[in-house]
Amino acid sequence: MKLLTDRFGQKNGMRFVLEQTPAESTSYRFAKLDLQKYPEQAGKVIKGNKAQGEIYYTNSTLFNVSIPMNPVDRVRYEGLFHPLIVAGALTHVWIGESKPDKESLSNFIIKTFRLTKNDQIAFSPEFTTCRVCGQTSRGLSESCSYCGSSEVDGITRITGYFTKISSWNKGKIGELKDRYRNSPYFPGTAVS
Numbered sequence: 771m772k773l774l775t776d777r778f779g780q781k782n783g784m785r786f787v788l789e790q791t792p793a794e795s796t797s798y799r800f801a802k803l804d805l806q807k808y809p810e811q812a813g814k815v816i817k818g819n820k821a822q823g824e825i826y827y828t829n830s831t832l833f834n835v836s837i838p839m840n841p842v843d844r845v846r847y848e849g850l851f852h853p854l855i856v857a858g859a860l861t862h863v864w865i866g867e868s869k870p871d872k873e874s875l876s877n878f879i880i881k882t883f884r885l886t887k888n889d890q891i892a893f894s895p896e897f898t899t900c901r902v903c904g905q906t907s908r909g910l911s912e913s914c915s916y917c918g919s920s921e922v923d924g925i926t927r928i929t930g931y932f933t934k935i936s937s938w939n940k941g942k943i944g945e946l947k948d949r950y951r952n953s954p955y956f957p958g959t960a961v962s
């Protein structure tokens with residue numbers, strides 16, 4: 771893809787660059803369309819829960835979100851693609867409810883900078899917010915840890931930005947359910 775954009779650029783006298791687009795609706799839409807038109811082939815590669823319709827394609831240069839991979843490896847191996855993506859690329863470190871201390875975070879960032887080709891990392895936690903008392907707590911939960919109400923909504927990053935999970939499409943919900951979470955304290959340890 772990088773070679774193609776370079777070739778088109780030369781041919782047309784313009785500068786084209788490769789981008790790691792968020793494409794959160796595209797990864798769901800393409801999965802749905804492919805499953806309708808090419809059920810046999812698409813069924814083998816589409817991720818998520820087909821019975822519930824919560825299906826998606828793994829986006830961009832990201833690894834499958836469900837792979838139990840320690841954050842150091844994820845940052846290092848996804849980062850191998852980053853020099854090809856001129857418009858900028860990102861690796862998510864899904865940390866669930868954990869709250870790493872500032873020393874762990876700074877060590878992780880320094881190691882990423884010195885030892886990998888990764889352009890950017892984002893530490894992506896998850897929260898639960900209550901519609902009754904208005905409080906927000908760490909981690910995704912079925913009820914509010916302050917008042918016990920079940921009138922709650924999850925908040926986490928979809929791709930680049932934080933939003934309420936109730937606004938997500940079914941594909942992204944499927945991806946969230948598959949998400950493997952790390953704690954930067956203990957690389958490779960799932961925290962929920």
Ligand SMILES: [Zn+2]
Pocket residue numbers: 900901902903904905914915916917918919
């Ligand atoms: Zn509450």
